[in-house]
Amino acid sequence: MxxxxxxxxxxxxxxxxxxxxxxxxxxxxxxxxxxxxxxxxxxxxxxxxxxxxxxxxMAGWMALRVKAGQVVGKRVLVLGATGAAGTAAVQIAKTMGAAHVAGVGRNPDKLAALSDLGADTTVQLGDTAALAALPPADIVLDFLWGAPSATVMMTLLKARRDHAAKLIWIEIGGAAGPTLSLPAAALRSTGLTLVGSGQGSLTxxxxxxxxxxxxxxxxxxxxxxxxxxxxxxxxxxxxxxxxxxxxxxxx
Incomplete structure (x- = not known):
């Protein structure tokens, strides 16, 4: 379908x-x-x-309102920003008062259009240098999961100067795969918090x-x-x- x-x-x-x-x-x-x-x-x-x-x-709205906590003044990264839900999430994050919204996705034409919808920065998925240069995110809305998310996650964590700084990673969709391989140190040695948002975790x-x-x-x-x-x-x-x-x- x-x-x-x-x-x-x-x-x-x-x-x-x-x-x-x-x-x-x-x-x-x-x-x-x-x-x-x-x-x-x-x-x-x-x-x-x-x-x-x-x-x-609803995907981005519920994730930000229920799972993320405070959004005003935060830096939000939307992973999978060129899909329908990701594009909506970019707009929602900006409307809710995020200080900086970064959109990461594959489709270059749709990425370019995000600037008019509230994205402060856009990054082509796979451009790890551009990802590492982004302002450190406070919240990630992940519509991809799978290997692409693992790469982005480790790139962002390694680029952070303050490894203990809190990063709320909200898993929403699995467009790139149902599983993700993650080193234990990513949780043990950083401020990363993994949560999910969707039917079953929302009341x-x-x-x-x-x-x-x-x-x-x-x-x-x-x-x-x-x-x-x-x-x-x-x-x-x-x-x-x-x-x-x-x-x-x-x-």
Whole structure:
């Protein structure tokens, strides 16, 4: 299923609901959820825009609000910044008051566009010299994991003058692989803290507390998510589309 489709948090009318069990799906006339997993949208919200934006935005929003602690004045690095969730995270970090936001990713065109979305610095994934020259990060939002994240992690840790300085590394996605090999000294001899953010590590109370503010921000247009709205009758023709825009199918 293409990553550009918003299915995990579908919108129905002026309501958004979360689905904990993927077998219930969202592309259906009816589905199953729980009342406490239903959230009203602002009256002036565009349901299609919310449907396209909420999944990628929710990843960075929840990580920063729940897992990172203080964001204002901090230096945030987004690893995997050229994906939909990473691009949203760059914008969210800046909106939340981060002093410096660095975006690291593969796609050079998308990296260049991040400067207009709040990134203070962008780095091509694999450019270890540029990574080492960055201001020392306080928070890393990692949408990649795997070998690329291990390389970035060790590069950043070795470049730090104060090895005891706190670095919160928040694992959010596994686009580059499900596992990571890390020397024990990376944890024993540095201020690195590894945490995860996602369903399972976030509580229902976390979502109930944070999602209304996220919906308000999305409705106000604070975060840009390219969106293409199509009729449900067009799903067969566009199911494999993998363009920059996220697809929203409406009846």
């Amino acid at each position: 293409p990553d550009s489709m918003a299915l995990v948090a579908p919108v129905m009318g002026n309501w958004l609901f979360l689905t904990r069990d993927p077998k219930f799906g969202a592309l259906a006339e009816q589905t199953v959820t729980q009342q406490q997993l239903m959230f009203p949208l602002p009256e002036d919200a565009d349901p299609a825009q919310i449907a396209a934006s909420v999944n990628p935005a 229902l109370a976390d979502y109930q507390r944070e999602l209304p503010a996220l919906f308000t921000a999305l409705t106000a247009g604070k975060f840009v998510t390219p969106t293409t709205v199509l009729s449900l009758s067009q799903v067969h023709d566009h199911w494999q589309d993998r363009g920059a825009a996220r697809l929203v199918f409406q009846p």
